[in-house]
Amino acid sequence: MKRRTLLASVALAASLGTAAFAQDDPTKACFVYVGPIGDGGWTYQHHQGALAVKEAYGDKVEIAYQESVPEGADAERVLTQMALSGCDIIFTTSFGYMDATNAVAAKFPDIKFEHATGYKREHPNVSTYNARFYEGRAVVGHIAGKMTKTNKIGYIASFPIPEVIMGINSYFHHAKMANPDVELVVTWAYTWFDPAKEADAARAMLDQGVDVITAHTDSTAPLAEIAKENGNAWGFGQASDMAAFTTNDDGTPGPRITSIIDEWSPYYVKRVGALMDGTYEQVDSWAGMPEGEVVIGPMNDAIPEDVKAEAQAMIDAITSGEYHPFTGPINKQDGSAWLAEGETADDGTLLGMDFYIEGITGEIPQ
Amino acid sequence: MIKLEKRPQPSRLWTYLAPLLAVVLTMIVGGILFSILGANPVEAIRTIFWDPLFNPQFAGYSRPQLLVKAGPLILIAIGLSIGFRAGIWNIGAEGQYIMGAICGAAAGLALYPSESVLIFPLMIVAGALGGWAWAMIPAVLKTRFGTNEILVSLMLVYVAENILASVSSGLLRNPDGMGFPGSRNFKQWEAGHNAELIANTGMHWGVVFAFIAVIGAYVMLTRHITGFHIRLTGEAPKAARFAGVNPARIVFLCLGLAGALAGLAGLFEVSGPAGQITIDFNSGYGFTAIIVAFLGRLHPVGILLAGLLMALTYIGGELAQLMLGVPGASIQLFQGMLLFFLLGVDVFTNYRIRIGTREVA
Numbered sequence: 232m233k234r235r236t237l238l239a240s241v242a243l244a245a246s247l248g249t250a251a252f253a254q255d256d257p258t259k260a261c262f263v264y265v266g267p268i269g270d271g272g273w274t275y276q277h278h279q280g281a282l283a284v285k286e287a288y289g290d291k292v293e294i295a296y297q298e299s300v301p302e303g304a305d306a307e308r309v310l311t312q313m314a315l316s317g318c319d320i321i322f323t324t325s326f327g328y329m330d331a332t333n334a335v336a337a338k339f340p341d342i343k344f345e346h347a348t349g350y351k352r353e354h355p356n357v358s359t360y361n362a363r364f365y366e367g368r369a370v371v372g373h374i375a376g377k378m379t380k381t382n383k384i385g386y387i388a389s390f391p392i393p394e395v396i397m398g399i400n401s402y403f404h405h406a407k408m409a410n411p412d413v414e415l416v417v418t419w420a421y422t423w424f425d426p427a428k429e430a431d432a433a434r435a436m437l438d439q440g441v442d443v444i445t446a447h448t449d450s451t452a453p454l455a456e457i458a459k460e461n462g463n464a465w466g467f468g469q470a471s472d473m474a475a476f477t478t479n480d481d482g483t484p485g486p487r488i489t490s491i492i493d494e495w496s497p498y499y500v501k502r503v504g505a506l507m508d509g510t511y512e513q514v515d516s517w518a519g520m521p522e523g524e525v526v527i528g529p530m531n532d533a534i535p536e537d538v539k540a541e542a543q544a545m546i547d548a549i550t551s552g553e554y555h556p557f558t559g560p561i562n563k564q565d566g567s568a569w570l571a572e573g574e575t576a577d578d579g580t581l582l583g584m585d586f587y588i589e590g591i592t593g594e595i596p597q
Numbered sequence: 598m599i600k601l602e603k604r605p606q607p608s609r610l611w612t613y614l615a616p617l618l619a620v621v622l623t624m625i626v627g628g629i630l631f632s633i634l635g636a637n638p639v640e641a642i643r644t645i646f647w648d649p650l651f652n653p654q655f656a657g658y659s660r661p662q663l664l665v666k667a668g669p670l671i672l673i674a675i676g677l678s679i680g681f682r683a684g685i686w687n688i689g690a691e692g693q694y695i696m697g698a699i700c701g702a703a704a705g706l707a708l709y710p711s712e713s714v715l716i717f718p719l720m721i722v723a724g725a726l727g728g729w730a731w732a733m734i735p736a737v738l739k740t741r742f743g744t745n746e747i748l749v750s751l752m753l754v755y756v757a758e759n760i761l762a763s764v765s766s767g768l769l770r771n772p773d774g775m776g777f778p779g780s781r782n783f784k785q786w787e788a789g790h791n792a793e794l795i796a797n798t799g800m801h802w803g804v805v806f807a808f809i810a811v812i813g814a815y816v817m818l819t820r821h822i823t824g825f826h827i828r829l830t831g832e833a834p835k836a837a838r839f840a841g842v843n844p845a846r847i848v849f850l851c852l853g854l855a856g857a858l859a860g861l862a863g864l865f866e867v868s869g870p871a872g873q874i875t876i877d878f879n880s881g882y883g884f885t886a887i888i889v890a891f892l893g894r895l896h897p898v899g900i901l902l903a904g905l906l907m908a909l910t911y912i913g914g915e916l917a918q919l920m921l922g923v924p925g926a927s928i929q930l931f932q933g934m935l936l937f938f939l940l941g942v943d944v945f946t947n948y949r950i951r952i953g954t955r956e957v958a
Contacts, residue, residue, distance in 0.1 A: 261919075295919055295920075296922075302878075304870030315655055327876070
C-alpha cells in the first residue's frame with residue numbers, strides 16, 4: 232500500500248513533468264554509461280553512438296549522459312533523476328542496469344527505456360538491444376588460427392556469462408577450422424574494465440607462449456602489454472577500433488592486427504528517429520554484421536594477403552546471411568553432439584550458452 | 598619569515614573550523630575547475646550543493662535519496678572511527694561490507710520463497726556476522742602473529758570481491774535468471790525486502806541502524822569505560838597498558854564492531870536500494886566511509902554530518918553531470934579535494950603560524 236502511493240505520486244510528478252516538456256522542446260536522449268567515455272572501448276563506442284544521434288538530428292535532439300555509473304543502487308537513482316530531468320528516451324548501456332531500468336520504467340510509463348544486452352522487458356516502455364558479437368569473434372578466430380606460430384591462442388574473458396562463452400566458442404571454433412593444431416587458453420579477469428588486471432591476464436598468457444590474444448574486456452591495456460613482445464605476438468581491438476595500436480611509435484607494425492567494433496550508431500539513430508516520428512515500438516533487437524552493428528576494423532599488413540582475403544570472404548558471407556558462425560558439425564566439450572552437419576544454432580541456445588565446444592580444455596567457472 | 602609553531606594543545610576552534618573551511622576551499626577551487634571545463638562555476642556549485650535539496654524539479658526525489666546514500670556511509674564510518682580512535686587501521690571495510698551482503702543475502706535466499714516475518718531479522722543477524730567474521734581474520738592475525746591490519750584488511754577486499762563474483766555467477770545465481778549472473782531481486786520478495794519504512798522518505802532499516810549507531814557510539818565513547826579504554830589505547834598506548842587495558846581485546850572489539858557495522862550496511866544495501874547480489878554490487882562505500890570518518894573528525898555527530906555532506910556531493914555531482922555535462926571524473930576530483938583540503942587545513946589544529954622571527958629571550 233505504502234509503496235503503491237509512492238509510485239503513484241512519482242508517476243504523477245513525472246507525467247506532469249513530461250507534459251510540460253513535450254510541447255516544442257527538442258527530444259532528449261539520455262545515456263547511462265558504466266565506464267568513462269574515454270575508456271577507448273565499450274563506453275567510448277556507446278558515446279560515439281550518442282554523438283551520431285546528435286549529428287543526425289541536430290537541434291531537434293538534445294543529448295545528456297552520465298559516466299561511470301555503478302551497477303546497483305546508484306543506477307536506479309541516476310535513472311530516476313534522468314527521468315525527472317525531462318529525458319524522453321534513456322539508453323542504459325550495461326547488463327547490470329537491467330533491474331534498475333525495469334524498476335524506473337515502471338514509475339515513468341511515458342518515457343522510453345532501452346537496455347543493452349539484457350533480457351527483461353517487464354513493461355511496455357522497455358526495449359532491449361544487443362549485437363551479435365560472436366560474428367566478429369568468428370572472423371578474428373580465423374585470423375588467430377592462421378597467425379599463431381606457437382599454436383596457442385588466448386582469450387581474456389570477463390565473466391562466465393552466455394555472452395562471453397558464446398564469444399569463446401566462436402573464436403575457438405574458427406581458429407580450429409583454420410588450424411587444427413591450435414590450443415586455446417582462457418583467462419578469467421572477473422572485470423569489464425580494470426586496465427591493471429587486463430594487462431596481468433595478457434602477461435600471464437604471453438608468458439605461457441600464447442601469441443595471439445583477443446579480449447572480452449573494455450580497455451586497451453591488453454594491447455599495450457602485447458606490444459612489449461615487439462612483433463612476436465598479436466592482438467585485436469575490442470569494442471572499439473583501437474587504431475592507435477596499429478603502428479608502434481617507431482613505425483613498426485603494432486600489436487593490433489584488426490578489431491571487432493561495436494557500432495551502436497545505426498541502432499541509436501533509428502530508435503531516436505522512430506520516437507520523433509511516432510513509429511516507435513517496443514523491440515528485442517539482436518543485430519549483427521548485416522545491420523552494420525558489428526564491424527571488423529581495417530586489417531593490418533601483418534596479416535598475409537591470403538588470410539585477409541579469407542577473412543573478408545567470411546565477413547561477406549556472414550553479412551549476406553549465407554554463413555552462420557555456429558554451423559554444424561559441432562560437438563560439446565564432453566563429446567556429445569550439439570549441431571549436426573549443416574545445422575545452425577538457434578538464438579535461444581546461444582543466449583543461454585553455458586557449455587564449451589569440443590576441443591577447449593578447462594572448465595567454465597561456477 | 599613564516600613559521601609553523603606547534604600548539605601546546607590542539608586548538609578547539611580549529612577542530613570545528615577546519616571542516617567548514619575545507620568545504621569553502623573545495624567550493625572555490627572546484628569552481629575554478631568547473632569554469633576551466635567550460636561550465637558556469639556558480640551554477641555548478643549550486644547544482645551540487647543546492648539543487649538536490651531545494652530544486653523543485655528534483656528535490657522531492659533527491660532529498661530522501663540523501664538518507665539512502667548517507668545511511669551505509671555513516672554506518673560504516675562509525676565502526677571505522679572507533680577503531681581509528683584506538684589506532685587500529687581497518688582499511689578493509691569494503692570487504693566486510695561485501696561479505697555482510699553475501700552472508701545476509703544467502704541466509705535469506707536459502708529460505709526462498711518463504712514469507713515468514715522472521716526472514717528479514719535473520720538476514721540482519723547473518724549480515725552482521727558475515728562482516729564480523731571477515732574482520733576477525735585481520736584481528737586474529739594481528740593479535741597472534743603481529744601482522745599489519747592495514748595490509749591484511751585491504752587485501753581481503755580483493756578476496757571478497759572475487760567471492761562476490763563467484764557467488765553471483767554460481768551459488769546465489771537466480772535460478773530463473775537464464776544463466777546470467779546475479780541473485781534473485783529482494784525487491785520482488787516481500788519477506789526479504791528492506792523497504793522504505795515511511796513512503797517517500799528514504800528511511801529504511803539501514804538508515805535507522807545508522808542513527809542508532811551514531812547514538813550508541815556517542816554514548817560508548819563519552820560515557821562508557823570501554824570507550825575510554827579505546828581512546829586511551831589510541832592516544833597513549835603505554836598508559837593504556839599500565840591501566841590494565843588488554844590490547845588484544847581492543848583489537849578484537851574494534852575490528853569486530855567495524856566489521857559487523859560494515860556487514861550490516863552491506864545487508865541493508867543488498868536487500869534494499871541495490872536489490873540483488875551482482876558481480877559489481879559493491880560501489881566503494883567501504884572506502885568512501887574512510888573519508889567520511891575523517892571528515893567527521895572521528896566523532897559520531899561529526900560523522901553523521903559528514904555522511905550527509907558526502908551523500909550531497911554524490912547526488913549533486915550526478916545532477917551536475919546530467920544538467921551541465923561536466924565529466925564524471927571532475928566530480929570525483931571535487932570529492933577528493935574535500936579530503937585533501939581537510940587534511941591540509943588540519944595543520945592549523947595542531948600548529949599556528951607565526952610571522953616574523955621570534956626574539957629569543
